Amino acid sequence: MRIGFIINPIAGMGGKVALKGTDGVVEEAIRRGARPVAEEVARLFLHELTHYVEASDVSFLTGPDGMGERVLGDFEFPFEVIPHRKIGHREVEGVRIPDTTSEDTKTLARTMVGKVDMVLFAGGDGTARDVFSAVDRAVPILGIPTGVKMFSGVFAASPENAALILVEFMKGNARVVERDVMDLDEEAYRRDEVRPRHYGKALTPYVELLVQGAKEPTQVDEEEEVEAIAEALVEELEDGVYFLGAGSTLKRIKERLGINGTLLGIDVVEINDGKARLLVKDVSERDLLAFIERRPKVIVTVIGGLGFLFGRGNQQFSAEVLRHIPKENIIVVATPSKLRGGVIRVYTGDREVDEKLRGYMRVRVSPWAERMVKVI
Incomplete structure (x- = not known):
């Protein structure tokens, strides 16, 4: 089975430093002491996957450098890197981060349509929105939770659960269902204003208790x-x-x-x-x-x-x-x-x-x- 694999390398950096997201505030997050976390979480997923016999039947189609290539290079899974623009880097306060954008995520996801059985992405709600906008319902998507909010229903409850969902999907034991893709205006969120928006329903492999629900307001x-x-x-x-x-x-x-x-x-x-x-x-x-x-x-x-x-x-x-x-x-x-x-x-x-x-x-x-x- 061939799986699309995309990492948003800056996802989740705003969480511990109280920025409630990372969009547009990476430099401020680093100044407050934040460090990249997405690759580390993606490694947890891949490490967990190695424990399953079915892992020998998995290959990946991924992005260059910090968008997947670097992490997969630490494991023995076969993978192919999608030809893409050269990803540059920038250094902020001594922290080196890939210079990626949402357009990179969308381009990679769009390229994967018709070539993979599922698109796995490591990120938060913004990444889920980007992937969904690119693939729509042409292929199932599943999020490895590395963001801050993750209010959409397309995320596994943990990186380890994402590995098990993939295995169950390969065995034909995971139903493919419609799940909500949601995102908040992060600028408003930082001002204590909740402005949720529903972007549609993605196809997502579902195993009970392994996939989280979507955010609901108090009744x-x-x-x-x-x-x-x-x-x-x-x-x-x-x-x-x-x-x-x-x-x-x-x-x-x-x-x-x-x-x-x-x-x-x-x-x-x-x-x-x-x-x-x-x-x-x-x-x-x-x-x-x-x-x-x-x-x-x-x-x-x-x-x-x-x-x-x-x-x-x-x-x-x-x-x-x-x-x-x-x-x-x-x-x-x-x-x-x-x-x-x-x-x-x-x-x-x-x-x-x-x-x-x-x-x-x-x-x-x-x-x-x-x-x-x-x-x-």
Whole structure:
């Protein structure tokens, strides 16, 4: 089976540094300490694929240099590089990155149509949109999650799951279904404005629990319930330092605490004698690590539709941060509609940290009730 393989080499760089995306802000991300992550995640996918017998029947059609060629060169899979423009490089603050554009992704994807059985891409929602715009429904597509948001339904839940989906696709055990391709205006997103746009339905190989859902907003009929949960939880919080996550549910909690926190970022708050004080607004991973010694508690919600607690849109909660947070110090708040899948997902890229978080967690689902939910 021949598989198209495209890497967006700058995808995901804005996550840990609180830029909520990478489009147009690569230089700023690097100045804040970001480093490329997409190739590393793509290697995780390929490494996992080598564990399957079926891998011997896979060959790849890929892009030059950092768009696939370099990573595949570290493995023994047969591959062919599509003739394409020479990819240049630029150096920002000592970090060398390929000088690629969305047009490179589109051109490579378009060239793959009729030559591959599936297009696999490593990136985020912007990359999904580019690939879909080029191939439409001519060939199935599947995302290896390396971006920041990844609200589309065409992504595997993890790089390792992407490898298993490919194997099941080869064996004829994966259904090809329609999945939503979505993206947000990243400039608006950085201003705490959510402007989602639906770009269409792509064909995607689907294996239950291995492919994530698409982002869903909080249901209108649950707004009052969210308000009631926020009011009850705030009354119960003890003195100390808290890392308050992103989303409309957490925004209600921040408002109840009387702080001007972000909607789509993470804030550090201190409660003393029952009064809250905003210490740092819209933090990066580095900011969170600066407060680790104060034994903070984390309050987060589940992303509706995706089912993720950590790993989508809140990469500031990195493996390095979560390694120092006891599981019992994580407070999860979610309305019932966000738990329809029956499980919560975590993916930090660190197996030890992910394993610590897995099992079961208490989730506050109403002002007076909690539910034990499995974390996978």
